[in-house]
Amino acid sequence: MGLEPSSIFVIVPCYNEAVVIRQTAEKLLQKKYSVVVVDDASRDNSRSALLGLPVYYIRHSCNLGQGAAIRTGIELALKKSAAFLVTFDADGQHDADDIEKMIECLRNKKADIVFGSRFVPGAATNAPLFRKLVLKTARFINYLASSILLSDANNGLRAMTSTAALKMKITENRSSHNAQVQNLVHQHKLKYVECPVNISYSDYSKKKGVRNISSIRILYDLILYKIFR
């Protein structure tokens, strides 16, 4: 590709993920990516789980939310002059093998941002049926909020260029940041594409990840965001 993998910065927001964070980081390091772990004030000593690994570690002094953690990671990566930025979940749902595909997609299609999707042809997922239904609904709600219709609205796996990252001024600290990212893409007229990715629902991620019921909370945050922008 003619691209140093270390210029690809993978941002991993992390909140109480001590059990899996090391494994997640190791898989990314194997691919020679630069890894930024943003510890959102975990109480389970996620930091010591990472000791000895060549990752950039940064910690919020109090819990702010996933959106805030991603923005902190983006700012650090930009400071380290990253060429491409990837947002990646800590809980092991995302597949490190997908990143290369996404960056390629970004470069071939001259896009500014690539959204990972479970629901485009070529993607594999073992999402439970009810979860699929919730995601389909979320997709339309995010469309109403952002004027961009993605096939998979709340997928945390994204890749973007550094110029796009400069515009990702996320102010939605919690889960409604997904809709805000879409909204920023629309506002700044960034070129976006979707890329099939593999998401695996392990017992751990099902327990730790976003529960279906929290979609109500996300909707609430989203309404506030639209009112108070």
Add this chain to the structure above:
Amino acid sequence: MVPIQIVLISAVVFLAFYMYLRLRSSLLDAVMIFLFCGAAVFFILFPDTTTEIAQWLGVKRGLNLVFYSITVFFFFLILKLYARLRKLENKFTEMVRENSLKKEEELSDKKA
């Protein structure tokens, strides 16, 4: 004058003074507080006027009109408070972020 009127009027006057002193308000705020409390005292002294206004607006009783206006007013107040809360949260987030960016570290040379 019935006892409840005395209780309510003293409460309003006390609140007006308290707000003015506590908030160290500008002249505009002072005028607003004065007008608002003046209206409150007026309606406490002549409660039947609310009914007249209500009927002119097409509401049956004065009390209902007061209830409706308070509902709208509180809703507005909640929105304003939320807006302020969000601003505060954004400032707070900025501070925490700035702080954490200063303390960024690499963990490779630290032994497990």
